[in-house]
Structure formats: C-alpha cells, structure tokens
Amino acid sequence: MHVIRADQVTKTFNVGKQPLTAVQDVSFTLEPGEFVSLIGPSGCGKSTMLKLIADIYQPTSGQLLVNGRSPREARLNRLLGMVFQDPALLPWRDVLGNVLLPLEISGRLDHTTRRRAEDLLHLVGLGDFLHASPHQLSGGMRQRVAIARALVLEPTLFLLDEPFGALDEITRKRMNLELLRIWTQSQTSALLITHSLSEAVFLSDRVLVMSPRPGTITDDIRIDLPRPRHVEMYREPRFFELETRISDALQLTAGSYEVAHE
Amino acid sequence: MSNERAALVRAGVITVGALLGWQFVGAPLLDFLPAPSQIAQVLIDRSDSLGTAVASTGSVALLGFLSGCAVAMVLALVSLSHPSVERFILRLGLALYAVPLIVVAPIVVLWLGAGTRPRIALSALAVFFGVLVNTIRGLRSVDRNRAEFFRVISASRWQTLWHLRVPSALPYILNGFKVGAPASVFGAVVGEWVGANQGLGVVLLYSLFQYQVDLLWTAMILTTLLALGGYGLFGLTEKFLIPWHESVRSPRLES
Numbered sequence: 001m002h003v004i005r006a007d008q009v010t011k012t013f014n015v016g017k018q019p020l021t022a023v024q025d026v027s028f029t030l031e032p033g034e035f036v037s038l039i040g041p042s043g044c045g046k047s048t049m050l051k052l053i054a055d056i057y058q059p060t061s062g063q064l065l066v067n068g069r070s071p072r073e074a075r076l077n078r079l080l081g082m083v084f085q086d087p088a089l090l091p092w093r094d095v096l097g098n099v100l101l102p103l104e105i106s107g108r109l110d111h112t113t114r115r116r117a118e119d120l121l122h123l124v125g126l127g128d129f130l131h132a133s134p135h136q137l138s139g140g141m142r143q144r145v146a147i148a149r150a151l152v153l154e155p156t157l158f159l160l161d162e163p164f165g166a167l168d169e170i171t172r173k174r175m176n177l178e179l180l181r182i183w184t185q186s187q188t189s190a191l192l193i194t195h196s197l198s199e200a201v202f203l204s205d206r207v208l209v210m211s212p213r214p215g216t217i218t219d220d221i222r223i224d225l226p227r228p229r230h231v232e233m234y235r236e237p238r239f240f241e242l243e244t245r246i247s248d249a250l251q252l253t254a255g256s257y258e259v260a261h262e
Numbered sequence: 263m264s265n266e267r268a269a270l271v272r273a274g275v276i277t278v279g280a281l282l283g284w285q286f287v288g289a290p291l292l293d294f295l296p297a298p299s300q301i302a303q304v305l306i307d308r309s310d311s312l313g314t315a316v317a318s319t320g321s322v323a324l325l326g327f328l329s330g331c332a333v334a335m336v337l338a339l340v341s342l343s344h345p346s347v348e349r350f351i352l353r354l355g356l357a358l359y360a361v362p363l364i365v366v367a368p369i370v371v372l373w374l375g376a377g378t379r380p381r382i383a384l385s386a387l388a389v390f391f392g393v394l395v396n397t398i399r400g401l402r403s404v405d406r407n408r409a410e411f412f413r414v415i416s417a418s419r420w421q422t423l424w425h426l427r428v429p430s431a432l433p434y435i436l437n438g439f440k441v442g443a444p445a446s447v448f449g450a451v452v453g454e455w456v457g458a459n460q461g462l463g464v465v466l467l468y469s470l471f472q473y474q475v476d477l478l479w480t481a482m483i484l485t486t487l488l489a490l491g492g493y494g495l496f497g498l499t500e501k502f503l504i505p506w507h508e509s510v511r512s513p514r515l516e517s
C-alpha cells in the first residue's frame with residue numbers, strides 16, 4: 001500500500017471572479033519508509049499540494065489517498081505530522097507544553113507518552129530547555145520544537161513545508177543532518193517541500209520537480225546516494241551530478257514558461 | 263534598572279513641582295480652584311462620608327464592570343457561530359453604545375427602580391461595548407499557521423476555542439478590560455446623578471448645588487483616581503497573564 005497516492009490531482013482557487021489553478025494533474029506515489037522532496041520555484045503550488053494531503057484544502061478533481069484512505073480519514077486518525085515554515089508554536093506554553101499539545105488534544109497523554117515527548121526533545125537536542133518559553137529560543141531551536149511536536153503522535157506520514165526556509169545556510173545544513181538522524185529513528189515516511197537543491201539531494205530518496213503555475217510535476221529523479229548519508233557526500237561528484245540534474249529540470253521548465261509568455 | 267529609577271525620580275519631581283505650582287500660583291490666580299492644601303483638609307474633615315461614597319461608587323462600578331464584561335464575552339462567543347450573528351451583535355452593541363448614557367439613565371431608573379440596580383446596569387452598559395469589540399476581534403485574530411496546525415491534529419471546535427482562540431484573544435480582552443475599567447466608574451457616577459442617595463456622583467451634585475467648590479474638586483479627584491486605579495490594575499495583570507505577548511516583552515523603542 002502506498003503512503004501517498006495522488007492521481008491527476010487538480011486544485012483551483014477562486015480569486016475574485018477568476019479561477020486560479022494552483023496544482024494541475026499531479027500524480028505520484030510515496031512508498032512506506034521513503035523520503036521524497038517536492039522542489040520548485042516560489043508559487044508553483046508545492047505548499048498547496050502539501051495542504052491537500054493534510055486535508056487543509058480539498059482537491060477540485062482527481063483522487064488523493066493517504067495510507068489507502070481519504071486525507072480526511074488519515075487526518076482524523078492522526079496519521080499526519082506537520083511542520084510549517086513558521087514554527088507556529090503557542091507562545092503561552094513552554095517547550096514541553098507545546099510538544100504535549102497533540103497528546104492532550106488526542107486524549108493520549110499519559111506517563112508513557114509524556115516520557116516520549118521528553119525523549120523527543122532530548123533527541124532534537126533541547127533536553128535542557130523543556131521549560132523555556134518559545135520566545136527565548138533561536139529560530140533553529142524553535143523549529144526543532146515544531147519537529148518534536150509533529151512526531152509525538154508517531155505519525156505514518158511526516159509532512160514538512162519548507163521547514164528550514166527561514167534559517168541561514170549554516171543552521172540549515174546542521175538542521176538537515178539532525179532531521180535525517182531523527183527521521184531514521186522515527187521510521188516514518190516523509191514528504192518535504194523545499195526550494196533548496198542541496199537539501200533535496202542530501203535528504204531524499206526521490207526528488208519530484210514541479211513547474212510553476214499551474215503547478216505540475218515535470219520530473220521524478222531518484223537519488224541513488226547510499227544511506228546513511230553523511231556530510232562528506234556534499235563533496236562527492238555524484239552529489240553535484242544530481243544537483244545539476246535537478247537544476248536542469250528546473251531551468252528547462254522555467255525556460256519553457258518564459259517562452260510561453262512571449 | 264537605573265533607567266526605571268530615573269523615570270521614578272523624574273515623575274516625583276514633576277508631581278511635586280505641579281503641586282507646588284498649583285498651591286502657590288494656580289490657586290491664588292484662578293477663581294473656583296481650591297489649593298491642594300484645601301483639598302487635603304476636605305479629605306481629612308470628611309474622611310468618613312467620602313470613604314462611604316468611594317466604597318459605594320467603587321462597589322457599583324465593580325459589579326457593573328463584571329456584569330458588563332460577562333455579557334460582552336458571552337455575546338462575543340455567540341458571535342463566533344456565524345458571520346451574520348457577529349454582524350447583528352455588533353450592530354446591536356453599537357446602537358446601545360451610541361445612545362448617550364445620560365439619556366438612557368432616567369429610563370433605566372424607571373425600569374429598575376431606585377437603589378443600586380440601575381446604577382450597576384448603567385455601569386455595565388458603559389463597559390459592555392468596548393469589551394465586546396475587543397473580544398470579538400481577539401477571537402478572530404488567530405495566527406493562520408497555528409489554526410492549520412490545530413486542524414492537522416484534528417482538534418475539536420471546543421479544543422481549538424480553549425487552547426488556541428481564547429489565549430490568542432487574551433491581549434485584546436485585557437485591552438477591553440483596561441478601557442472598560444474607567445468606563446465602569448463613569449457609568450456608575452451617571453447612575454448616581456439620576457437617582458441615588460449615596461456615591462461620588464451624589465457628592466458631586468450636592469457640592470455643585472451647595473457651592474462647595476473644594477468638596478466638588480475633591481470628589482472629582484477621587485472619581486478620577488478610582489477610574490485610573492481600575493486601568494492601572496489591568497495594566498499590571500498584563501505582565502502576569504500575557505508575559506509572552508509582544509506588547510509586554512518587547513523593549514521600548516528609543517526615538
């Protein structure tokens with residue numbers, strides 16, 4: 001069974017009187033345990049695609065299945081863990097309180113799960129900050145809290161919407177390593193939205209390339225770097241080849257986009 | 263720390279300077295302006311009756327404040343049910359607020375009779391609209407990402423209300439309380455003007471008709487302090503209730 005199965009998914013928004021197609025005929029699958037990135041320029045509908053999977057939006061046409069069920073059922077069964085670009089923590093709760101929130105909401109808070117929340121915070125390197133306020137943390141630390149919060153219900157599918165987009169390059173690379181470590185331990189499937197080539201190559205098993213409006217998938221690139229991944233891989237020729245491959249795929253679609261407008 | 267100390271010293275110097283200016287320049291030059299020393303004398307001479315008046319007005323204002331806030335907050339919650347309900351409630355609130363309190367006062371007294379009930383009602387009426395508008399706006403001011411996160415974890419309507427909407431609204435609600443506290447005193451005094459046998463409003467009217475200018479000023483100052491006290495109280499609670507909010511924790515911008 002696929003974790004995600006998208007079949008000709010289209011989403012049209014009504015902006016004023018003019019319909020705007022954000023995502024058109026998107027088809028792809030995501031297998032259990034896979035890490036897949038969705039890469040594309042700003043405004044190509046990547047986030048929309050993620051929000052369709054998370055049942056924040058509903059598709060206009062096409063079929064979308066998460067673990068063989070509708071996105072709504074998947075959401076109600078709490079199969080999803082989501083991290084946004086903005087950590088969106090609750091400032092009136094401390095770090096641990098933020099991670100406990102999904103447990104409270106789902107009625108699963110007990111000694112075991114409380115322990116799990118604390119373990120997760122240790123895992124993301126925030127063991128000493130359980131009772132700190134979100135506003136006392138740096139951007140990277142806040143995003144780690146958001147990651148722990150998303151994983152505390154042990155989701156089947158981990159959705160990441162440009163989680164490190166607001167961070168500087170150095171912090172971002174460090175967070176990529178951490179994410180990889182956490183994801184390996186959690187054994188979930190992951191879909192990452194990004195516009196960073198190196199991030200996509202470093203983390204993924206596959207990279208889906210999206211073209212701008214209306215967003216559609218133009219390429220599906222397998223990343224054949226062995227796992228576990230390590231920082232030395234950034235320097236390997238194969239890494240550059242894959243990066244160039246994605247870059248070409250993006251440039252090609254961008255070129256045809258401009259031609260279409262002339 | 264030394265900044266706060268300097269501000270305190272500055273405030274002290276200004277207050278003492280103003281009092282001295284009032285005592286030795288303002289009061290001798292202007293008619294119907296008693297000197298601070300005269301006001302202090304009135305406070306001492308009439309401490310019993312003024313104390314009773316402050317307690318009476320204060321308790322009416324407190325009850326009016328509480329009931330005005332309670333009604334406003336219940337209506338704000340009801341307004342969440344549908345945009346058309348919100349529009350209706352806001353228009354009704356505005357209509358009530360737009361009628362001058364001094365005009366409504368006799369009607370309220372006719373309806374509720376003498377005693378403290380009409381005073382509490384008028385005080386509540388003065389408080390109600392500000393709290394309503396602020397609470398509604400607060401409940402609507404939920405960060406979009408946070409709302410989407412609550413959807414992803416399938417929080418129920420009530421869970422979202424309690425864990426997200428209400429805390430998000432708290433800075434706005436406290437703002438409503440801050441504006442409402444002085445208004446509750448104003449409403450209580452208006453009620454006392456129309457029909458009451460005690461309270462600061464009664465002292466104000468009595469001293470006016472008796473040409474007791476120093477008593478009039480004293481009552482006016484006491485009323486002002488009561489109103490400011492209510493405002494200050496909520497200013498202080500902000501530090502404890504919403505320490506996470508930008509308005510409380512951000513450093514003051516230097517110009």
